[in-house]
Amino acid sequence: MEYMFPPFIENYINELTRKGRKSSTIKRYMYDINDFAYWLHKKRATTEEINWKSISREELELFFNELIEKRNYHVRTIRRIHSVLKQIASYQKSIGQSELKSIEDIAPPELNYSLLEESEWITLREAQQLFKTLSSTIGLSEQQIETFPFYKERNILIVRLFLHYGLTLHEVHNLSMNDIIFERNQIKVEQEELVRYIQLNEKDKQLAYSYFKTIPEPVRPRYYSNDPFIVAFDFKRKTFHWSYELDQPKRMSMIAIQKMLRVEVKRAQLRKGISAQTLRNTFILSTLLKEISSDELMQRIGYTTPLSLKRYIDTVNSLKINQMKLLLANGA
Structure with a gap:
């Protein structure tokens, strides 16, 4: 067109x-x-x-x-x-x-196969600081504190999906209720013809369910439907958005997810530039450090060719012992 x-x-x-x-x-x-x-x-x-x-x-x-x-x-x-x-x-x-x-x-996308720089992943200390801030009201106004309990668990879950499971920004944004299998502790991720299942640990399954139940029932996503799982929050009305046009909760946009992460990184007093890709990079690198096979990792993160992992493998092989210790952030 x-x-x-x-x-x-x-x-x-x-x-x-x-x-x-x-x-x-x-x-x-x-x-x-x-x-x-x-x-x-x-x-x-x-x-x-x-x-x-x-x-x-x-x-x-x-x-x-x-x-x-x-x-x-x-x-x-x-x-x-x-x-x-x-x-x-x-x-x-x-x-x-x-x-x-x-x-x-706009800078050119990071497409070369040179080693990742240390700014392209986060350390264990940074991960801990980010999660501490995500759970706290530090730096929030009185008005923000009033609505904070509604979206706190949603934001924590989004960050954990990036950092602990390696989902992309697009994948998190696209999650619908059909993809959330609470009874099996699973999330289904579809990428073109490729479908993979992410196994959540019990803590994160409970976090996902708690966030889901936080949404008031009139605007809550419906089980086994195409309703979005990651729902936008309406700060003026102090509740979650409902799309009357689509007759379902309003999906949180990718731009809104990016903005949320930037705001939380700033509130945690961390360095600029930490993004969804930074957190996914951290997951991939720290998982490689556990010496799992390339085939298993490709399956987990949805890659279809080993070439996609080359930059990460070369980076891990170049790391020094102290860098490895700092990197183990997906256990935070």
């Missing part, structure tokens, strides 16, 4: 033609631009023309996250799409038009 692009997109394509770019190259660029536009319209649930100045950093991160984790695009493809979007932003700036600041500033 094609969408009406802002006029500057057509001007940019015309500029490429004027410079003598091959028709195959221009066709490829148009495909990439259309792909991003389709994703953006779908994410915002609109068919109206979108002002690209309004595109946020979070939306760009989610887009590239989908290319990497859900579509499993090749490194070269993702870098090309990133380059196309950056060139559009540069073109706008070069002709003195309104700047596309978020696109201009």
Whole structure:
């Protein structure tokens, strides 16, 4: 499906033609631009023309996250799409038009197979500090303290699903009641044709059930339904959101999950940059340190090729003893 692009997109394509770019190259660029536009319209649930100045950093991160984790695009493809979007932003700036600041500033996705840096995982101390803060009212206003008991367990569960089970942002966001099997302590995770079952420990199963029961019954997700499991909270009304359009609880968006994690990291006085991917990285590295087989780990985290684990395996093999001790965060 094609969408009406802002006029500057057509001007940019015309500029490429004027410079003598091959028709195959221009066709490829148009495909990439259309792909991003389709994703953006779908994410915002609109068919109206979108002002690209309004595109946020979070939306760009989610887009590239989908290319990497859900579509499993090749490194070269993702870098090309990133380059196309950056060139559009540069073109706008070069002709003195309104700047596309978020696109201009977006860093290229981490796609190379170099070793992970220490900033790309969290330590045991950081994990403990984060969970301590998630359970406390430290740094909250009186108004926030009033609503804190409603969403506290939800937020803790989200972080534990990233850090202790290696789920992706997309997977946590997509969880529905059909995927929650309380009687077996299991979560079903579907990724394209691949389906895997995550076995929760008893503590986390109880946490998941306690969060579920915290949601007031009139807006609570229904058992064995497509109702979302991770529900958005309405701070103004001091209850969980209900979507009247869909006649079900409102799913917590990926952007809202990212924001929640950033807020909690800041409240815990931890370093900037800790994200869902950081927590998933920690799970993968600390699980590899337990010397389980690559095949078993691939099954747990939903990878389909050993190449996806190479960067993590090489990183673990390079770690020093003190780094290994600091890394064992998924036992926190």
